Amino acid sequence: MSAMTTPAFSPTIQKNPNARSDDERAAILADPGFGNHFTDHMFLAEWTPDAGWHDPRVVPYGPLLLDPATAVLHYAQEIFEGLKAYAHADGSVWLFRPEANAERLQRSARRLALPELPVEWFTGSVRALIEADREWVPTGGERSLYLRPFMFASEVFLGVRPSQHVTYSVIASPAGAYFPGGVKPVDIWLSSEYSRAGAGGTGAAKCGGNYAASLLPQQEAAENGCAQVAFLDSVEHRWVEELGGMNLYFVQSDGTIVTPALSGSILEGITRDSILTLARDLGHDVVERRVSIDEWRDGVADGTITEVFACGTAAVVTPVGHLKWRGGEIDSAPDGEPGKVTSEIRSALVDIQYGRAEDRHGWMTRAV
Numbered sequence: 001m002s003a004m005t006t007p008a009f010s011p012t013i014q015k016n017p018n019a020r021s022d023d024e025r026a027a028i029l030a031d032p033g034f035g036n037h038f039t040d041h042m043f044l045a046e047w048t049p050d051a052g053w054h055d056p057r058v059v060p061y062g063p064l065l066l067d068p069a070t071a072v073l074h075y076a077q078e079i080f081e082g083l084k085a086y087a088h089a090d091g092s093v094w095l096f097r098p099e100a101n102a103e104r105l106q107r108s109a110r111r112l113a114l115p116e117l118p119v120e121w122f123t124g125s126v127r128a129l130i131e132a133d134r135e136w137v138p139t140g141g142e143r144s145l146y147l148r149p150f151m152f153a154s155e156v157f158l159g160v161r162p163s164q165h166v167t168y169s170v171i172a173s174p175a176g177a178y179f180p181g182g183v184k185p186v187d188i189w190l191s192s193e194y195s196r197a198g199a200g201g202t203g204a205a206k207c208g209g210n211y212a213a214s215l216l217p218q219q220e221a222a223e224n225g226c227a228q229v230a231f232l233d234s235v236e237h238r239w240v241e242e243l244g245g246m247n248l249y250f251v252q253s254d255g256t257i258v259t260p261a262l263s264g265s266i267l268e269g270i271t272r273d274s275i276l277t278l279a280r281d282l283g284h285d286v287v288e289r290r291v292s293i294d295e296w297r298d299g300v301a302d303g304t305i306t307e308v309f310a311c312g313t314a315a316v317v318t319p320v321g322h323l324k325w326r327g328g329e330i331d332s333a334p335d336g337e338p339g340k341v342t343s344e345i346r347s348a349l350v351d352i353q354y355g356r357a358e359d360r361h362g363w364m365t366r367a368v
């Protein structure tokens with residue numbers, strides 16, 4: 001059956017006739033921020049049950065015209081990925097473990113009843129976009145081109161069933177250093193009322209719906225002076241899961257590094273997974289197990305937990321300062337600086353990504 005075979009990946013390229021000038025691009029790249037500016041091109045492909053994946057194309061960046069009855073606008077059948085392209089000192093551009101993103105997109109697709117995109121289409125689409133927009137990859141410092149692959153139900157139909165027309169796209173956004181003034185601890189709000197994801201739900205899938213559910217608690221965090229929310233499990237409200245978009249690590253005074261074990265409702269971060277390996281390389285014992293909120297609070301208070309950090313592609317590794325809740329707070333970075341182990345792991349990872357350290361695990365792939 002034609003839908004079962006993987007068509008060869010050979011995208012058509014339509015150059016943007018209104019691409020920004022060198023000066024306009026330079027002005028944006030001078031201070032790109034995060035998620036504000038987009039490159040001159042985007043990638044698109046379509047899926048239908050009969051034709052499978054087809055029509056891969058690089059086209060000028062621009063709005064998508066959607067019928068108001070497009071399924072994703074009503075039932076949120078949508079998934080996404082996030083990865084970065086890194087410019088190395090010699091001008092080459094690299095990706096960090098893109099196959100892991102491709103495989104996670106396939107797992108997310110299964111959970112959201114979307115079609116799986118072949119790994120070669122994922123990596124090919126990202127490469128094709130970087131090639132078209134290679135002038136947009138920022139150089140110097142901890143800057144990168146952030147890539148956002150996403151897939152959504154594009155069938156025009158209000159009935160509730162998996163969409164029979166699906167669109168896959170990749171857009172790219174130049175990103176400045178996440179911490180331009182040096183890495184600083186972030187404060188975290190413990191959500192006692194809301195969970196990010198439930199048992200049997202979509203917590204392990206990278207889908208927009210999980211983010212929609214995290215916005216109200218995120219607002220509550222901001223009202224309490226915190227930049228991020230920590231979520232507990234939805235059954236016992238006891239086990240630490242993760243932040244809205246980052247996984248968590250705890251450094252113990254005995255040198256052991258602990259991260260909450262994957263529970264089915266925790267997102268399997270590629271940064272989280274890479275740190276499991278890197279921390280072992282650096283000589284630490286690393287354990288995946290359940291961590292209760294009492295262990296976190298008491299551990300920081302009595303010194304058995306010496307550092308806490310969050311991790312994800314956007315900010316890489318972020319030290320956690322205060323954990324606040326209604327009626328109390330603790331501080332795991334009282335001097336306002338990242339801890340020693342946090343800094344060591346952060347450097348080890350970014351040095352690989354920017355080509356300053358040997359890539360012992362074969363994580364880097366040259367894009368262009």
Ligand SMILES: *Cc1c(COP(=O)(O)O)cnc(C)c1O
Pocket residue numbers: 082206242243244245246247267268269270271272311312313314
């Ligand atoms: C994307 C994401 C992460 C981090 O994953 P990375 O692959 O490390 O970027 C963590 N938690 C959630 C909920 C996410 O969506």
